Amino acid sequence: MARPSRKEILQDFRTRSLLEATRKTLANEGFEAVTMERVAQEAGIAKGGIYLYFRNKDQMIFTALEEIASEMTQEIDTRVDPGARPWERLCQVVSAQLDSMERHKDVLRTLLLIRWHMGNSRQRKKWQRLLKYRTRHLERIRAILDEGLRANIFRLLDTAAGAFYINEMAIGTAQRRMMGLSGSSLEADRRSLIEFIKPLVLDQKTLST
């Protein structure tokens, strides 16, 4: 395998710095605070230099967001034990998702902004690729539900819909925390959500949390 050349290493480093700076600014000061000037400075690169690594501002932000989405997906994957039984796995996914969102609380705000942009036909294309991560996550949940259904552990339901709702509740929970409206600990919020979806399980005597 070709060892990365000196040039490639530098390019990579610069790209990383820029993305880091973008995320940091996004997190600390919000979308409107992200100016090329600011990001460049934070990354220790000249303003004009950004354009060597990104086509334009939109693409830079897009890439930063995609990176976060990707990280979150991975974080969740890591936390799920493929050998566990469906309900346990579901709990793991939900818990991992809440944790991950909490950790990325600050940028989550912007990440969720794409939901908003997706409603605008003109901008749709620009952000569409980020949906991939959402879809993947929904399918992960759905697979668990399907398995539970086949094993006759879960109540009969439209698993696609179920996955969707569970994800929405998790996101809502994270958003509420982000807005400072939660009032409970993350752990309490987690328990609450799991409690709410527990009726999915037919024989509740068998449940652990």
Added chain:
Amino acid sequence: MARPSRKEILQDFRTRSLLEATRKTLANEGFEAVTMERVAQEAGIAKGGIYLYFRNKDQMIFTALEEIASEMTQEIDTRVDPGARPWERLCQVVSAQLDSMERHKDVLRTLLLIRWHMGNSRQRKKWQRLLKYRTRHLERIRAILDEGLRANIFRLLDTAAGAFYINEMAIGTAQRRMMGLSGSSLEADRRSLIEFIKPLVLDQKTLST
């Protein structure tokens, strides 16, 4: 009661035009497309004229959004039969909410943006007042859950949390439709959501939809 004078009528008409223009722009082209110049033009008013009706851009947008929130709240109220039994009322609320969100699909996007702004401490105050409508809605749902709980119809649950989750699922559903990702009819989405929360009811044999 004093009949509105000619002047008042005109004032009202102008204010309406501006709000309409704001909503329309907001809906069609998104938040960043809302320019004083543009709104003025769309409303058939000179640029400077806006400031006769609104203190500044923020207040204009705020008013437009609040109006929508208020309309939605009222639309839902109208659709709920206070005499109906808890589960029926819950279904009415959810259905009404979905309908209302569908009707205001375009601006809903922006309305939900406040979730985003609320995460930015600097802008928090500006939008905080809009939370009133959310709170009111959550309490409406919670009251129904409480009543059902007291009547021993609903499964035991934290009603505040329950209200929160139901609302999140409804909003998520609307958002999905808005993003063009639903694929089903509104009616199908409604059934799906209601189906998902049906386990709340203890004796499901008694259920109508």
Added chain:
Amino acid sequence: MARPSRKEILQDFRTRSLLEATRKTLANEGFEAVTMERVAQEAGIAKGGIYLYFRNKDQMIFTALEEIASEMTQEIDTRVDPGARPWERLCQVVSAQLDSMERHKDVLRTLLLIRWHMGNSRQRKKWQRLLKYRTRHLERIRAILDEGLRANIFRLLDTAAGAFYINEMAIGTAQRRMMGLSGSSLEADRRSLIEFIKPLVLDQKTLST
């Protein structure tokens, strides 16, 4: 003599209100705070109504300033005893001028602004008429100096120049007070100035203050 008609009385009252409002605003908040809107409101007249009494903003301000200049001139006249001897009269004039400027401290600022405008050839004409009051004042002082000279009381000097310098010192004193840089009482400032011009008098043993 024709008794002023009802209409004329009203016109006069309105004009007065507007000038008063102009002066008040000028005094309290400075030149840039004088907007037609504000003055109209303060005067209890509709914005458009101003144009029934003044050709435009400039003329309104001009008239207000002229009024003040005129008042100051009169105030000084009142304070001078035509029968007194030259040095006493000089002291009276200077004292009266300082008092009057102190009383009109706030608007004096704007009044002196015309010195500034007079340097701009384009605006010169607009304010030139206000010079009348300055000229009159200088002549008043000069007449006193002339008389003192003829009576052999004052040291030989160019009386026109002397009048000019004395006036400048008085204005400077008032300005210093206005800028909050004086630190002394008005009375102390008065004494100081008179002390400084005392060498004008040949035989200082005869002096009272």
Added chain:
Amino acid sequence: MARPSRKEILQDFRTRSLLEATRKTLANEGFEAVTMERVAQEAGIAKGGIYLYFRNKDQMIFTALEEIASEMTQEIDTRVDPGARPWERLCQVVSAQLDSMERHKDVLRTLLLIRWHMGNSRQRKKWQRLLKYRTRHLERIRAILDEGLRANIFRLLDTAAGAFYINEMAIGTAQRRMMGLSGSSLEADRRSLIEFIKPLVLDQKTLST
């Protein structure tokens, strides 16, 4: 010592152009004519470019004014012979001040405007720093008077007050010239002023001009 780089030279040139343009506009058309647009054009720079050299309009004007004040101070310093005797030095200062003001006649107008702004409590802070030059000048005069007093050459007087009055007369003289009201040559005005303050000297036989 580091030779100024090409970049620094250019930066300096731009700054100079802008300040020059500001002064010119200030001089020719007055304070209100100073527009960012206009200054930029006059300096041959794009509108937005100004902000590379000045934080905002206020700072730009402030800098221009301070520059003038500083130049004038230096011009006067250059003209005073530290070895000369008090009265000669006083004459040198006054002459230099009149010359300097004559040379900067055009902008002097605006420089004196700070007297006006200083009367407005809201703007006071903004211009306060310019008072430094005035204070320095007053102290220069005062030091001369003090020395003359100690040497028993000057008549007894409050030297601080004396410095103040002399300065006011000089400024007044310059202003009168600026307003086109002088009618005499600068030299005549100079003589006149010096003549007026001559009584400060006790033994006038010793005087040269």
Added chain:
DNA sequence: CATGAATGAGGCTTCATTCAT
């Protein structure tokens, strides 16, 4: 006459992007 809503020119400032060095 009187009103004040409406106009629209004009001012300040920001910022993505380009390009000479």
Added chain:
DNA sequence: GATGAATGAAGCCTCATTCAT
């Protein structure tokens, strides 16, 4: 390649003046 000065299009807001009612 890298830099950052320069550009200029927008954006928000103010306010003297006009004019329909």
